[in-house]
Amino acid sequence: MKIKKIAAIGAAIGVVVAGIAFAAPANAEPVSNSYVLVGSDTLQDSVNALTNGTSVGGASLRVTAGGASVGSFDAFGSSSIQTKPGGPYFGRPSGSGAGVTALRASINGSPTTYSGNAAVPAKVIGGQVDIARSSSGPGANANSAGKLVYVPYARDAVAYAYNGSSADLGALSKAQLKQIYESNTPVTIGGTVVHPVIPQGSSGTRSFFLSSIGVTTLGSTVNDVNNTTPENDASVLPADSIIPFSAASWIAQSNGVTGISTIGSTGVKLGSPDGVAPFTGTTTLAANSAFYGSSYGRDTYLVVEFARVDSSSATYDKKLADLVDSTKAQSLTNFGTFSSTSGAVKAKFGFLAPSSTAPIRAYATI
Amino acid sequence: MLKSAAIRVAAVGVVAAALIAGTSSLAQAATPVDPTVGSAGPVYVGDANDGSRIADGATLDFDYAVIALADPSDLSAVYTGSADATSVETFISPRGSESNPAAWTAWSTSGFLTGTQNVQYPTITPGSQINGNQNAVRAGGNWSIGFAFLKDNNLHVAGGGVYFTNITVAAGGDYQFATPTTVTPPPPASGSFDQNLSATTIDAQDGTLNLVAPANATTTLGTATLVNNLSTSTGNIGKFTVQDGRVVTHKGWDLTTSVTDFTNSADNTKTIDKKNLGVAAVAAAGTTLPAGVTLAAAQVAGSAVNPAPFASAAAGTAIASTDLDAALTLVAPANTPAGTYTAKLTVTLASK
Structure with missing residues (x-):
């Protein structure tokens, strides 16, 4: 965490000053085989453990989606990331807000562009992000008919x-x-x-x-x-x-x-x-x-496009819905206690069960 | 239970669990699932949510999270690995190919229980086997699902072996699983009481591998008879025993035999070549050959080779005691002068 963050800051400044190309990232990460998560630093370590496989909870488990591995990208690292095969390199979303912004840009597609940081020009990133890690709720953006849904994570x-x-x-x-x-x-x-x-x-x-x-x-x-x-x-x-x-x-x-x-x-x-x-x-x-449980406590969330997890929607995607279905033992949002559940892993990462499992819709427009 | 197709998880799946009881929607439901044969131990299918055992006959969704339970009545039970194991993978294979990782159809990396060489609750959800050709399994058919202790960078099965059960998959992925046969002790006639027990255990240690010779050090073959006009004598050397107390390493063993030429007691220039002694491995009289012990093909008088394999126990097995006997047949060549001939048969035990 620390080493990459320091390198990223240095790299970002260097590129701005020199004005050189950005197409070759300093630290290329593998592309995802299926869904992509970006955003919060706070959630990244536990999500990484779940998506990359871990046995810190006791049993060895790995969260997968429909027979494919899931890609979670850190909040800090190289200035740009490529998340899916053949996809564009775009600015790495560094934090919860940036993650949600990237998700919205991904949903909108062209001509909306996304710029994760100053080192990387804005890009059209349609379909490149599926889930945003968010360590805070939607706040004033909450909307009962919102296009996004915040699913409690922990x-x-x-x-x-x-x-x-x-x-x-x-x-x-x-x-x-x-x-x-x-x-x-x-x-x-x-x-x-x-x-x-x-x-x-x-x-x-x-x-x-x-x-x-x-x-x-x-x-x-x-x-x-x-x-x-x-x-x-x-x-x-x-x-x-x-x-x-x-x-x-x-x-x-x-x-x-x-x-x-x-x-x-x-x-x-x-x-x-x-x-x-x-x-x-x-x-x-x-x-x-x-x-x-005090006022310093907060529920954290995974944010997805509502239409993709709404079973009545024409664009319903069961694999994605399963991934954020807390009732499934090895989903990202599960908070079970048995050692073969995702919740047992999150507990080792210092999280407790969310105070509410009710999803919150947000953003009337994308 | 657990059949998912009937209820589609509504928005975000954050709603109540979409689990329903049911057993019969599987097309092959009427076909009994084959019993599990060849697994190193039982695999009971458990619910990854809480470790509860899933009822026999249940139809499961391909992606419903399930785990392997070593003992459904004891959630602390683990699958004991072997010292040579360096990795663990879960897999789906054609039946009969469980021990051949190269023949697996779909697989996924699993792991040891932290700090041990053992495995607990490996995820055996078919949909989680993300390498290989999961779709071939989802298309339907008869398969095995389980996990293996591996070595050599996942190339070969380690001494800890392969654990699996059989599944029957309907087109689309819904499946049923086989349940190991268990012996359930009858409940007590009446009454019960609770007794708190406490014991301090120590690490298991390997015992020794021993060979116990027959009671009589000399075997006199029976009176010769003419078979095809050749002098033929038969006899058994008597029960001898392989004792294997290596409960930790389970290395297995090999027994070999070799024999000297027979020499005439009155004239040591007259001999019978050792190839004329046939040796056949058999279970000792009154005993049953333990599972896991393999007898070698008999050496036939006239063409016997020396030394020759006699019996073996595969790695991964630790059979406390194996009682064996050797059936001997000496066929004297036509030009052999009549008389009494002696030789020495050596039985050698070696660990794998």
């Missing part, structure tokens, strides 16, 4: 990671967090002058965190590093700084089930907002339901 919670004094930064209150992220002058807690950092703009973790602490306008002290800071990456934190961090991602990285842990020996810790620890345990961590 429950996460957002805390903050900090690099500094536990006594000062270990248990910040909501009021303190709001003050830190709204202030135009440095905020001092105890003996620490706190430096707030925020993930890039299309991060669902960013938007949820700011919403949960009541911040609508960021203060000028907030460092967003040209709007490129990856989410859930402990390595980006300078001394005496804090950043919103998915509790599930923290637990997954700590438990060693992700490909790379950004926590390592950074000394970065996960804070306890309002004094409630996001996890339990010391060696093997597990989600703390008290924290996940």
Whole structure:
């Protein structure tokens, strides 16, 4: 996670300056044999485990669709991705919002274009994305006749990671967090002058965190590093700084089930907002339901085109519908507890069952 | 149960489970499913949702998630692998080709239970076998489905063996599965009680592989008779036993025989070539040859070769005790002077 993210930032800047071609990505990923997921960084590790095969839940399982493997593309990596055989290279969607935008562009097809980042020109990407990973719900875009549907994936919670004094930064209150992220002058807690950092703009973790602490306008002290800071990456934190961090991602990285842990020996810790620890345990961590059930908890989603999973639709696609059918033991949205279910895998990645399994339709127009 | 065609999952499938009871929509439902023969152990079909055993006779949707259960009454049970296994794959094969990965029709990578060489709850959903030609299976027919412990980069089956059951697939993919025959102990006549048991186990260790010689070290063949005008003597060396306590490695074994030329007791210049002693492997009198032990073809007097294979147990088997005997036939050539001749028969046991 960490290595690729840093490389991606460097690559993006280099390409802009040099203005060179983008057709040959630095890190080509295999194309998908069937459906494609893009979007949230928070969900990518658990979705990768499910689609690529894992035994962290006990039994060995792999989520497939109609006899084919499914392709899930990371939020960070090379600046462009090619998701399907013969398809266009397009800007990698880096986050929940970007994932949904890419899905909408994929549904619309020509002449709509999609630009994932500045390094890659906008492209027509019709049919190149099937599912968007989203760590936040549709919010104001919810619409009972919406063209998209948000299917609950799992429950996460957002805390903050900090690099500094536990006594000062270990248990910040909501009021303190709001003050830190709204202030135009440095905020001092105890003996620490706190430096707030925020993930890039299309991060669902960013938007949820700011919403949960009541911040609508960021203060000028907030460092967003040209709007490129990856989410859930402990390595980006300078001394005496804090950043919103998915509790599930923290637990997954700590438990060693992700490909790379950004926590390592950074000394970065996960804070306890309002004094409630996001996890339990010391060696093997597990989600703390008290924290996940608080206002810091959030349901996460997989977003698909409603018409493709509506059995009354002419474009109904049973394979795709099965993939997001939570009643199926080895679907992406299942949250069972038995070890041969997808839910058992997600639990190892720090997630709890979503608070509701009801899908939410959104976006009256695509 | 579990037949999906009747109810189509409505929007997003986030609605209630589309599972219905039913057993009879399969075209071949009237045809009994063949019993499983050749699997290293039983494969019971379980529901991936909760590990519950799926009822015999159920018709399953091709894509309904199911797992293999080693013991439906004990969800902690695992399929024990072997030390030489480096990977696990699930598969669908033509019946009879289960142990030949090159002949599998569809397959998928599976995995060991973390930190062990064992397997628990492998996914044997037909629709999840994404390599090969899944559509050939979906088109219908008689198949085997299961999983295998593999070695040599998935080329060959490892000592842990192949576990499978048979399925009968209707055109389109709905299928029924065979259930291993089990012996269910009768319930107690009346009453019951619960007893909490506790035991601390230690790792299993290999025992030894032993060969126990016959009780009598000398075999005197029976009185010679003339068969086709040639002196023919027969006899058995008596019961001898192969004891194999290697419960962990299950390596299997080979028995071979070799014999010296027969020499006249009164004049050692007169001999009978060893090729004239026929040796046939048989189960010891009063015993039944254990499954997994194979007797070699008999060596025929006059054309016997030495040394010669006698019997073997395949790798993957650990048969505690195998009682064998050797039936001997000495046919003296026409120019052999009458007399008493002696020789030595050596039976050699070697691990595979």
